[in-house]
Amino acid sequence: MSWPRRIIDRSASIVQHEEDLSMTLVISVFGDCLDGSASAILAMIAAHFELQSFHFIVRRFDPASFLVVLQYEAVATRVFNGGCSIAANSHSLQVRRWSRFINTMAASLPVAVEVELRGIPAHTWELATAEALLNDFCWISDLHPGTADHRDVFHLVGWCSSLEAVPTEIDLEITEAPVVGDGGIPDKRSLVYPMGACGTAVYRGVVLGVCCVCGELLRASALKVG
Numbered sequence: 001m002s003w004p005r006r007i008i009d010r011s012a013s014i015v016q017h018e019e020d021l022s023m024t025l026v027i028s029v030f031g032d033c034l035d036g037s038a039s040a041i042l043a044m045i046a047a048h049f050e051l052q053s054f055h056f057i058v059r060r061f062d063p064a065s066f067l068v069v070l071q072y073e074a075v076a077t078r079v080f081n082g083g084c085s086i087a088a089n090s091h092s093l094q095v096r097r098w099s100r101f102i103n104t105m106a107a108s109l110p111v112a113v114e115v116e117l118r119g120i121p122a123h124t125w126e127l128a129t130a131e132a133l134l135n136d137f138c139w140i141s142d143l144h145p146g147t148a149d150h151r152d153v154f155h156l157v158g159w160c161s162s163l164e165a166v167p168t169e170i171d172l173e174i175t176e177a178p179v180v181g182d183g184g185i186p187d188k189r190s191l192v193y194p195m196g197a198c199g200t201a202v203y204r205g206v207v208l209g210v211c212c213v214c215g216e217l218l219r220a221s222a223l224k225v226g
Helices: 012-020 038-049 073-083 127-134
Strands: 024-031 056-062 065-070 091-097 111-118 138-143 153-160 169-175 190-203 206-210 217-224
Touching (some): 024 038, 038 091, 065 073, 073 091, 111 127, 127 138, 127 153, 127 169
Antiparallel strands (some): 024 065, 024 091, 056 065, 111 190, 169 190, 206 217
C-alpha cells in the first residue's frame, strides 16, 4: 500500500521562501558530545568561526540536523568551507548547502486531464475548493474559461499520475460557525455536500474518460491525438 499523497502548487510564496533560504546551511551532528540543542550548535559555530551569535539563526531540521540561517553570502561561504566537516574531540558537524532537493525523490504527473466537478456549493465556488478536493489526485493548472459563469459544473484542467485514481464521488465537508445556546456541545458542527466528478485525459496519444456514474475507465482508442 502506498503512502497518502498531497499535491500542492509551487506558489510564489514557496519560491520566495526558497530565495530566503539561499544563504542557509544544513548542519548534521555526528557524535554525542553536544547536548543536541540549537543553542549548542549556535555556540560551537560562533566560536569556531569567530561570529557574533546575532549574525545567524539555528533551527531544528530533523533529529540530528539543524538549519543555520545566515545573513550574508560571504559568511555562508566561509562556514560552508567547501563542505568540509567541523571536527571536535568527540563529535563532528557535517555542513551542506540547503536545497529543495534534500530528502526528495524525482516524480512526474504524466497525464494531462480535464475534470468536471458537480455539486460544489455556490458559496464555495472558487479554485481553492477544487484544489482541496483534488490535491490527492492531480495538480490543477487552470480553469476552463466558462467556469466563472457557471454554478453547476466546475471545469478545470491539470495533470495527474492516473485518471483511474480520480474519484467519481467525493464528499465535501465544511465546518459551521458556533451556534449560540448549543448547550456547550464539544463537537464541531459541519455540513457535508455529496459531489460527483468525471474526467478525460490524453495519455500517449489516447483519449481516456472516466464515467461519472459508474467510475468505469473508458478508452476511446479511435480518438488519437496528433
